[in-house]
Amino acid sequence: MGIIVQKFGGTSVANTDRIRNVARIITETYRMGHSVVAVLSAQGDTTDDLIEKAAEINPNASKREMDMLLSTGEQISCALCAMAIETMGYPVTSLTGWQAGFRTNSAYSDARIKRIEPERVLAELDKKAIVIVTGFQGINKYDDVTTLGRGGSDTSAVALAAALHADLCQIYTDVDGIYTADPRYVTGAFKLDEIAYDEMLELATLGAQVLHNRSVEMAKRYNVNLEVLSSFSGKPGTKVKEVAKNMEKMHVSGVAKDKNVARLALIGLADQPGIAFTLFSLLAKEKVNVDIILQSIGRDNTKDISFTIKKEDLARTKEALEEHAARLNFKKIDVDDNVAKISIVGAGMVNNPGVAAGMFEALYNAGINISMISTSEIKISVLVDVVDAERAVQVIHDRFFGEINAER
Ligand code: ADP
Ligand code: ASP
Ligand code: MG
Numbered sequence: 072m073g074i075i076v077q078k079f080g081g082t083s084v085a086n087t088d089r090i091r092n093v094a095r096i097i098t099e100t101y102r103m104g105h106s107v108v109a110v111l112s113a114q115g116d117t118t119d120d121l122i123e124k125a126a127e128i129n130p131n132a133s134k135r136e137m138d139m140l141l142s143t144g145e146q147i148s149c150a151l152c153a154m155a156i157e158t159m160g161y162p163v164t165s166l167t168g169w170q171a172g173f174r175t176n177s178a179y180s181d182a183r184i185k186r187i188e189p190e191r192v193l194a195e196l197d198k199k200a201i202v203i204v205t206g207f208q209g210i211n212k213y214d215d216v217t218t219l220g221r222g223g224s225d226t227s228a229v230a231l232a233a234a235l236h237a238d239l240c241q242i243y244t245d246v247d248g249i250y251t252a253d254p255r256y257v258t259g260a261f262k263l264d265e266i267a268y269d270e271m272l273e274l275a276t277l278g279a280q281v282l283h284n285r286s287v288e289m290a291k292r293y294n295v296n297l298e299v300l301s302s303f304s305g306k307p308g309t310k311v312k313e314v315a316k317n318m319e320k321m322h323v324s325g326v327a328k329d330k331n332v333a334r335l336a337l338i339g340l341a342d343q344p345g346i347a348f349t350l351f352s353l354l355a356k357e358k359v360n361v362d363i364i365l366q367s368i369g370r371d372n373t374k375d376i377s378f379t380i381k382k383e384d385l386a387r388t389k390e391a392l393e394e395h396a397a398r399l400n401f402k403k404i405d406v407d408d409n410v411a412k413i414s415i416v417g418a419g420m421v422n423n424p425g426v427a428a429g430m431f432e433a434l435y436n437a438g439i440n441i442s443m444i445s446t447s448e449i450k451i452s453v454l455v456d457v458v459d460a461e462r463a464v465q466v467i468h469d470r471f472f473g474e475i476n477a478e479r
Contacts, residue, residue, distance in 0.1 A: 072103075072104040072105055072106075073105060073106070073237070073238030073239070074105070074106045074107075074108065074196070074232075074235050074236070074237040074238055075100055075105045075106070075107055075108070075237060075238060075239045075240075075241065076108045076109075076110060076228050076229075076231050076232040076235065076237045076239070076240045076241070077096065077097060077100065077107065077108070077109045077110070077228075077240075077241045077243060078109070078110040078111075078112075078206065078224055078225060078227070078228035078240070078241070078242045078243060079093045079096075079109065079110075079111050079112065079243045079302055080112045080224065080242075080243065080244045080245065080302075081112045081113055081114060081115050081116070081117070081118070082115065082244070082245040083112075083243055083244065083245065083302035083303075084111055084112065084113075084114050084115075084148045084151075084152065085114050085115035086114070086115070087151075089302075090114075090148070090151050090152050090155050091155050092302065092303075093109070093111075093152055093155075093243075093302060094152055094155035094156045094159060095159075096243065096302060097109050097152075097156065097201060097203075098156060098159055098161050098201070101161060101201050105238075106196045107201050107202070108192060108196070108201075108202045108203075108204060108231060108235065108237070109152070109201070109202070109203045109204070110203075110204045110205075110206045110224055110227050110228040110231060111145060111148045111149050111152055111203060111204070111205065111206055111224070112144075112145060112148065112206050112207065112224040113141075113144025113145050113147065113148055113207075114144065114147065114148045114151075117144035117147070117148075118141055118144050118221070121140050121141055121143070121144060122137075122141070124140075125137060125140055133179075134179035134180045135179050135215060137179070137180055137218075138179045138180060138182075138208070138215075138216050138217050138218045139215075139216050141207075141208075141218050142167075142168070142205070142207070142208040142216045142218055145167075145168075145205035145206050145207055145208060145224070146167060146205055148205075149165040149166075149167075149203045149204065149205050150165050152165070152203050153165035153203050156201055156203075161201055162198070162199055162200040162201065163200055163201040163202075163203060164195045164200045164201075164202055164203070165202075165203040165204075165205075166191065166192065166195075166202060166203070166204050166205070167204075167205050167208070168204070168205050168206075168207070168208035168209040168210065168216070168227070169208075169209060169210040169214075169216070170191055171187070171189070171191060171192050171202075171204045171205075171231070172187045172188030172189050172190065172191060172192065172234075173187055173208065173209030173210065173227065173230070174186050174187070174188065174209060174210065174211075174212075175209035175210065175211055175217045175219070176211060176217075177211040177212065177213070177215075177217065178217070179215075179217055179218070180217075180218055180220065181218075181219070181220040182209060182211065182217035182218060182219055182220075183219075183285075184209060184219070184226070184227075184230050186234075187230055187231060187233075187234035189231070189234045189235055192204070192231070192235065193235070204227070204231065205227075206223065206224025206225075206227040206228065207219050207223040207224045207227060208223075208227070219283075219285075220283070220285075222280060222283040223283055223285070224283075225242055225282050225283035225286035226283045226285045226286040226289060228240055228242060228286070229286040229287075229289045229290045229293075229295050229297065230286075230289055232290075232293075232295045232296075232297075233289060233290075233292075233293035233295050237295070237296075238296065239296045239298065240290070240295050240296065240297050240298070241298050241299075241300060241308075242282065242286075242297065242298065242299045242300070243300060243301065243302035244281065244299060244300075244301065244302065245301065245302070245303065246281065246301060247262050247300065247301045247304055247306050247308060248262045248263065248299050248300055248301070248306075248307075248308035248309030249262070249263050249266050249271065249274075249279075249281055249282075249299050249308075249309040249311070249325070250262050250263065250281075250325070251263065251324065251325050251326065251468065251472050252325060252326040252327070252464055252468045253279065253281075253327075253328070253464075256461055256464065256465075257326070257464055257465055257468050258465065259468060259469065259472060259473070259476045260468065260472075261472070261475075261476065261479070262308075262309060263309050263315075263324065263325075264307075264309060264310065264316070265309065265310045265311075265312060265315035265316055266309060266310075266311055266312075266315050266324055266325075267311075267312065267313065267314055267315040267324075267418055268287060268290060268291035268311060268312065268313060269291070269418065269449060270315070270324045270325070270416050270417065270418055270449060271287045271311050272284060272287040272288055272291065273327075273414070273416040273449055273450045274324070274325045274327050274414075274416050275287050277327040277329055277412065277414040277416065277450065277452065278327040278328050278329030278330075278331075278412070278414070279325065279327045281299060282299065282311075287311065290311060291313075294313070296310075296312075297310070297311040297312070298310050298311070299311065315418075321417065321419060321471075321472075321475065322417050322419035322420045322422075322423045322426050322471070323415045323416065323417035323419070323420060323426065323471040323472075324416055324417045324418070324419075325415070325416050325417070326413070326414070326415050326416075326464050326467050326468045326471070327413070327414045327416065327464075328411060328412070328413055328414075328460055328461070328463075328464050329411065329412045329413075329414070330411045330457060330460060331381055331382050331383075332362070332379050332380075332381070332382065332408075332410050332411060332412045332454070333379065333380055333381070333382050333384075333385045333406065333407065333408040333410070334377060334378070334379050334406070334407045334408075334410050334442070334443065334454060335377065335378060335379075335380065335385075335388065335389070335392075335404060335405070335406055336375055336376070336377040336404070336405040336406075337350065337375065337376050337377075337392070337399065337401040337403075337404060338375050338401060338402050338403040338404075338405060339373045339375070339401055339402030339403060340373060340374050340375065340376060340399065340400065340401050341372065341373065341374075341400055342369030342370075342372050342373055342374045343372075346374075346376070346399070347366065347376065349398065349399060350376060350399060351364075353391060353392075353395055353399075354380075354388065354391070357387060357388065357391045359380055359384045359387065359388050359391075360380065360381065360384070361378045361379070361380055362378070362379045362380065362412070362445070363378065363379045363412070363443045363444075363445040363452065363454060364376070364377070364378045364445075365377045365378070365443050373402075377443065379410070379412065379443065379454060382408055385406065385408060389404065389406065392404055409456060409457045409458070410442065410454050410455065410456065410457055411454070411455055411456075411457045411459075411460035411463075412452050412453070412454055413452065413453055413455055413460065413463045413464055413467065414450050414451065414452040414453075415430055415450065415451050415467060415471065416449055416450045417449060417450075418449050420448075420449060420450075420451070421448045421449065426451065427446065427451050429470055429471065430451055430453070430467055430470070430471075431453075432470070433466045433467050433469070433470035434453065434455070434463060434466065434467070436466065437459075437462060437463070437466040439455055439456075439459045439462065439463050439466070440455065440456065440459075441453045441454065441455060442454045442455065442456075
């Protein structure tokens with residue numbers, strides 16, 4: 072008998088029947104004798120709808136007011152779920168992020184959790200109540216509401232599990248667990264029984280939205296016992312842990328796709344020391360996160376540097392580069408935002424030199440051109456044309472998992 076944190080995503084609480092279903096899962100766990108804390112997302116597309124509503128009134132609304140608005144979605148689902156549990160005759164209390172002790176920094180719309188003061192939650196658990204907590208939000212040092220970034224309820228749940236020293240953190244969603252690729256788009260994708268924190272962190276960062284990447288980072292840091300499973304099927308899910316058992320054959324654990332990418336190239340930079348430093352320190356000052364970087368070999372005393380960034384940073388980055396054009400002294404900026412980053416992740420690839428070649432061969436056979444490559448010990452990413460993105464994921468997945476699938 073211990074503390075279990077259960078997180079339910081937007082699809083899992085999308086309507087009355089689903090809220091009742093979630094209430095059933097929570098109360099079944101409670102009946103087994105556990106202390107249960109549930110963290111809920113906003114219902115269905117509520118957060119998107121609120122963003123649209125705000126844009127109708129003020130397309131340039133301040134981030135503070137946006138957070139004030141967006142945090143309400145989670146309050147609705149939590150109150151409704153608590154009401155459903157009341158009808159079932161169990162003691163229950165719903166709490167907002169601030170009531171549950173989430174203290175964050177002041178980066179509205181993308182706030183980081185600084186600490187959790189769990190006294191209120193613990194007091195409710197002591198009274199044997201089921202506690203329902205709004206995901207995605209906290210308060211800053213001014214007592215203003217902040218939100219944690221899209222998909223942030225996963226991070227709320229893991230952070231609460233860490234603060235409460237919970238025995239288990241279950242992330243209930245609309246798929247059975249973590250798959251080798253997004254099961255909605257990739258034929259032959261299959262569920263993994265286990266995955267290592269490091270691999271999942273890469274997959275989440277590289278576009279697999281099934282977990283918010285900061286939730287995985289936090290789970291690893293505090294060694295949270297994490298599981299991803301379906302709120303609909305009742306089947307066992309995927310365990311995320313320090314070291315995962317893997318089939319010997321699987322050098323690759325998953326394929327991810329990220330379309331939120333833009334590529335910039337600075338053409339005709341001077342081929343002399345300090346250019347990369349000047350360029351990237353400027354971008355760091357602008358708080359632009361740079362991902363893949365490619366520098367050409369100098370020729371005729373000039374060189375080119377290409378790099379990728381998030382699409383939402385494109386306008387700001389271009390502006391900063393143009394403003395400092397004289398200092399950087401490039402001939403031209405070339406921008407392409409019709410690109411996608413496709414990545415493979417696997418702790419087993421470091422000892423298997425053929426993995427990169429296998430990925431490139433699959434793309435070559437499909438006639439897909441690669442414009443940039445980046446590698447680390449456990450991942451390889453390539454930049455391709457956005458129109459090729461889905462096909463690229465499929466052929467790469469077939470290449471690495473086709474044989475395993477045939478044997479299954
Ligand atoms: P929730 O609302 O429960 O937080 P999300 O929509 O954020 O759910 O995440 C679940 C979705 O993640 C799935 O419906 C699936 O389409 C997508 N997804 C992307 N990559 C993967 C993957 N490797 N394994 C499982 N699901 C994935
Ligand atoms: N409701 C928020 C979103 O849609 C947070 C979450 O669901 O995790 O991004
Ligand atoms: Mg999510």
